[in-house]
Amino acid sequence: MDFGNILALAFGEIISPTTAAYALAALGLAVHFGYSGLLNFGQAGFMAMGAYGYAISTLSFNAPLPVAVLVALLASVIFAVILGIPTLRLRADYLAIVTIAAAEIVRYIVTTNSLTNITGSANGLAGGFENGFFALNPIPEGTYNVGPLTMSEDSLFVRLVAWTIVALACVTVWLLMRSPWGRVLKGIREDENAVRSLGKNVYAYKMQALIIGGLMGTFAGMIFTIPRGAVQPANYATELTFFLYTVVLLGGMATVLGPVIGAMIFWVVLSLTQSLLFGAIEIGAITFLTNVQAGQLRYILVGVALMLLMIFRPQGVLGNKKELAFA
Amino acid sequence: MAEGIDYMTDSRPITEDTPGPGCRKRDPIVTAKKVTRSFGGINAVDVDYLEIPRNKITALIGPNGAGKTTLFNLLTGFDTPQSGEWNFDGHSLAGVAPYKVARLGMVRTFQLTKVMGKLTVMENMRLGATDQPGESLARALFKGLWGGREKEITAQAEVLLQKFKLDTKTDDYAASLSGGQRKLLEMARALMVKPRLVMLDEPMAGVNPALTQSLLDHIKNLKAEGMSVLFVEHDMHMVRHVADWVVVMAEGRVVAEGTPDVVMKDPAVIDAYLGAHHDVDLGDSHGVEKLEAELSQDEESVVGTEDAGLLDHTRITELEGTARDTGTEDRR
Structure with a gap:
């Protein structure tokens, strides 16, 4: 086992665009669930809006990058409004049911065979929709060393852009949540009738929160899909939402940096356990597992890590213990 | 509103009619006409005609299940009557959302106290304030646009917290307060809205007897500040001490109305109550x-x-x- 290599891989996961996408989508969930109490189980659907909205407008309509991004964001807002209108007047659990179903509906629609020309059905989309993005790359061609890693100018560019967006989103959420607007949201999380009795339009606030968190998910969907150069419908199944909830719970629900730290921990744990298990199998220390089984075992270990965290640090890594004392 | 009247000592009669269920008031702030609400086959509220006097403290009493809280919910938009019309200060409230009712100046508290547990006492108070520009999403990002108003709100909240003896709890989570303290916080928070009519649902339930007297004074003082009060209470001391007018409900109907000393000797009331x-x-x-x-x-x-x-x-x-x-x- 080459521990230097294992650690380098783990570091690569910390800064990977996928981690950035998870962090951003989880931050959106923190806005929904952590700050506003909206039980959104359809964040995968918002990410799909980003991936498909961007890829379809580029591939089918030859839209330039800014237009494609705007289309994706607009699709996400429409999705949020459609979800919100019937459910936000009701209790939180209705939103959970409707969002989980809506995210699945999105996935079934894009895998419909009759839409193969547009959505690529189960095969998804590929074919250079990411070119417009990489054409903007100002970094000269070559290889660059980032810590122990070596990467191309495109890999560096996509990481820089991804983490810049995450940083901007974090600052925005922090600014919003310290404002009176954020206070109303937190009040709604605690008791929406009380907030209503004080003259605040609860419905409008919930809708705004749903849209903002959803837009973050949509950006995350684009960040997730651009470096891959392909949109795979299987990536946007419900388990993605559950991974994002894992990330939010790991980091701390009503925190700004919690989802970012949570995403890093999630991917580092996955990477380390994979490397260590594969290494152990390779040198014959573990004989009862195949590589495929070890790949599955990683997720079990993430689950165990989450359980331990919930038992010993239920507020998450960055959460405020005092808030839980009265839960 | 006439100028120069001290509402604390205003002794003009509340009604020029004979006091009784549905009598007309000299200056009503709330008028309800034929308001009905039934759950299943039970008429929870069936109020033929009711006026709540302005700048007075009105007590709403009646046995459990008389429909007092339901009437509160109907008046404030938290529940919708099956029929009837009701208005606040000339504004018809039929179909008006609860938050708009509150903005008109009619603010309520709840029988089961509602405080935001994971917000501090001060944040709970600030939440009640009106006209905070930072509560709109567009301006929330820029502290310069709302920081000034926030300071005014904080000062207003500090005065109220001191009055309600919660000033030592300012930075504690509301969830750490006792039941009685939560009642006080809820009332103080409602006053942050600067309402014209305060509706208190059992304000004394669970409040430490030592605090009761000062709380009674606070409620009386609301009148001096030009507010009207409507409260539900089972504590008859309180009703006698602070109320200018008493409305008695039983089985959804208004069965008696009048000044406290008259109403409490009314056989219909005693019968309904006991x-x-x-x-x-x-x-x-x-x-x-x-x-x-x-x-x-x-x-x-x-x-x-x-x-x-x-x-x-x-x-x-x-x-x-x-x-x-x-x-x-x-x-x-």
Whole structure:
């Protein structure tokens, strides 16, 4: 086992665009669930809006990058409004049911065979929709060393852009949540009738929160899909939402940096356990597992890590213990 | 509103009619006409005509299940009546959302206290404030646009917290407060809205007796600040001490109205409230103590349980008989 290599891989996961996408989508969930109490189980659907909205407008309509991004964001807002209108007047659990179903509906629609020309059905989309993005790359061609890693100018560019967006989103959420607007949201999380009795339009606030968190998910969907150069419908199944909830719970629900730290921990744990298990199998220390089984075992270990965290640090890594004392 | 009137000592009559259910007030702030709400087959509220006087403290009393809280919900938009019209200060409130009702200046508290547990006491208070530009999403990002108003709000909240003896708790989570303190916080928070009509649902329930007197004074002082108060309360001391006007509900209807001393001797009220204890003056502490003493001897007493108010007639008459025989009865 080459521990230097294992650690380098783990570091690569910390800064990977996928981690950035998870962090951003989880931050959106923190806005929904952590700050506003909206039980959104359809964040995968918002990410799909980003991936498909961007890829379809580029591939089918030859839209330039800014237009494609705007289309994706607009699709996400429409999705949020459609979800919100019937459910936000009701209790939180209705939103959970409707969002989980809506995210699945999105996935079934894009895998419909009759839409193969547009959505690529189960095969998804590929074919250079990411070119417009990489054409903007100002970094000269070559290889660059980032810590122990070596990467191309495109890999560096996509990481820089991804983490810049995450940083901007974090600052925005922090600014919003310290404002009176954020206070109303937190009040709604605690008791929406009380907030209503004080003259605040609860419905409008919930809708705004749903849209903002959803837009973050949509950006995350684009960040997730651009470096891959392909949109795979299987990536946007419900388990993605559950991974994002894992990330939010790991980091701390009503925190700004919690989802970012949570995403890093999630991917580092996955990477380390994979490397260590594969290494152990390779040198014959573990004989009862195949590589495929070890790949599955990683997720079990993430689950165990989450359980331990919930038992010993239920507020998450960055959460405020005092808030839980009265839960 | 006439200038130069001290509402604390204003002794003009509340009504020029004969006081009674549905009588017209000199200056009503809320008017409800034929408001009905039924759950299943039960008429929870069936109010023919009711006016709440302006700049007065009105108590709404009645046995459990009389429809007091439901009437609160209907007036404030938290529930919708099946029929009827009702208005606040000339604005019709039919179909108006609860938050708009609150913005008109009609703010309520809840029987089951609602505080934002995971916000501090100060944040709870600030949440009540009106006209905070930072509550709109577009301006929330820029502290320069709302920081000034926030300072004013904080100052306003500090004054109120001091009045309600919560100033030492400013930075504590509201969830760490006791039940009585939460009642106080909820009332203080409602006052942050600077309402014209405050509607308090059982403000005294669970409040430490030592605080009761100062709370009564606060409620009285609301009048001096030009507010009107409508409250639901079972504590008859409080009703007698602070209320200018009493409305009695039973089984969804208004059964009596009038000034406290008149209403509390009204046989219809005593009957609605206590079933059989005709000889008890509800506003008199002695009367209530006497009743409590009698009931404490009664193993089947239902006082304090859900069945309170549904006393067994024969059992009480029996008890009264024994009390008289042993000479402990102190008839007035």
